[in-house]
Amino acid sequence: MASSSSSSKTGLKKMLTLKSSDGDEFELEESIVIQCQTIKHMVEDGFSLIPLQNVDTKTLTKIIEYMKKHAEKTESNKEEIKNFNKEFVKGSFDDQFELVSAANYLHINGLMDLLCQSIADRINNKSVRAVREIFNISNDYTPDEEEKVRDEHKWAHEGGEFDESLD
Amino acid sequence: MNISMNPVCKSSDKRVLELSEDIIIEILHRLPSKSLARFECVSIGFHCKVDDPEKDVISFTIVCYGIWFDHSSSVTIESFSFKTNVWTTINLPLDIPLRVSFLSWQKLGSAGVIDRVFCWIDMDSQIILYDSVNRRFWALQLSNDMVDGDARALGVSGGALYYALCVEAEITV
Numbered sequence: 001m002a003s004s005s006s007s008s009k010t011g012l013k014k015m016l017t018l019k020s021s022d023g024d025e026f027e028l029e030e031s032i033v034i035q036c037q038t039i040k041h042m043v044e045d046g047f048s049l050i051p052l053q054n055v056d057t058k059t060l061t062k063i064i065e066y067m068k069k070h071a072e073k074t075e076s077n078k079e080e081i082k083n084f085n086k087e088f089v090k091g092s093f094d095d096q097f098e099l100v101s102a103a104n105y106l107h108i109n110g111l112m113d114l115l116c117q118s119i120a121d122r123i124n125n126k127s128v129r130a131v132r133e134i135f136n137i138s139n140d141y142t143p144d145e146e147e148k149v150r151d152e153h154k155w156a157h158e159g160g161e162f163d164e165s166l167d
Numbered sequence: 168m169n170i171s172m173n174p175v176c177k178s179s180d181k182r183v184l185e186l187s188e189d190i191i192i193e194i195l196h197r198l199p200s201k202s203l204a205r206f207e208c209v210s211i212g213f214h215c216k217v218d219d220p221e222k223d224v225i226s227f228t229i230v231c232y233g234i235w236f237d238h239s240s241s242v243t244i245e246s247f248s249f250k251t252n253v254w255t256t257i258n259l260p261l262d263i264p265l266r267v268s269f270l271s272w273q274k275l276g277s278a279g280v281i282d283r284v285f286c287w288i289d290m291d292s293q294i295i296l297y298d299s300v301n302r303r304f305w306a307l308q309l310s311n312d313m314v315d316g317d318a319r320a321l322g323v324s325g326g327a328l329y330y331a332l333c334v335e336a337e338i339t340v
Contacts, residue, residue, distance in 0.1 A: 097186055104190050112193070120197035128208045136185060137210045149208050156204035 020057040032071040037107030089118035127162035
């Protein structure tokens, strides 16, 4: 999975090495990596080995997959990118949360947008209870307070069943 | 640049990642307002995020009106509120019958809104106004030299209503 960083230049392309929190190194062309604002700023500051202490190998592999695909983006492969994005957001909520945290930390705006929208779409029809479970949030309302908040937006709780599943 | 990230907590069998507040806000603000309002019940913290006034995108209203030729002493106002996600229709009697030039089935979104007063430009020589608070509907007649042009537009900027008239290549505001 991890590639060696022994050859720092391939042809004329400037190469960069990303190092995951697990210590694995990934060598990539600079043109691919600059989609990520955090790394772009580090490159501008002269770094070529970039340690990412908050991103593990599993997450970084996925993020590199995304950046490589999106670096190929042209006018003619819009459909292909669309399908790629669709597949990309299919993982579990936990995987998506790992990715969205990393995308936020790395400032990859396109990926951030893709993941936030996909998570929003997936929780849209969930019940309040399911959302608490998914986001690992404990209910800190007293029963009376919760009832009051529910009453304020009665209309929002009407109209069919909400999805209780956690995936 | 914010390079802090919430730590990943590892429990015995299940890894639980807590998303940072700014990410949760990013996600919540991509939800339709109905789900957003429902999720205010999730927790007090969620309630605060949903109500974040800086990112308030949910109180937004569209208003259309329609007047039937035969019954021009009343007007139908249709409004859509993103707060409630519902269309409501009200019929208003008019004190002064309005003469409108467009066809009875035609409905237009308003050109703009100031203090909950919605404005339209009529194909005839008038600006139509609807006060959504007091539920008043009326027309402002424009003088002849204000309507004698090729194209007209109505817009709202910085709380003021602007009327632009294009006569040949000249634009008067």
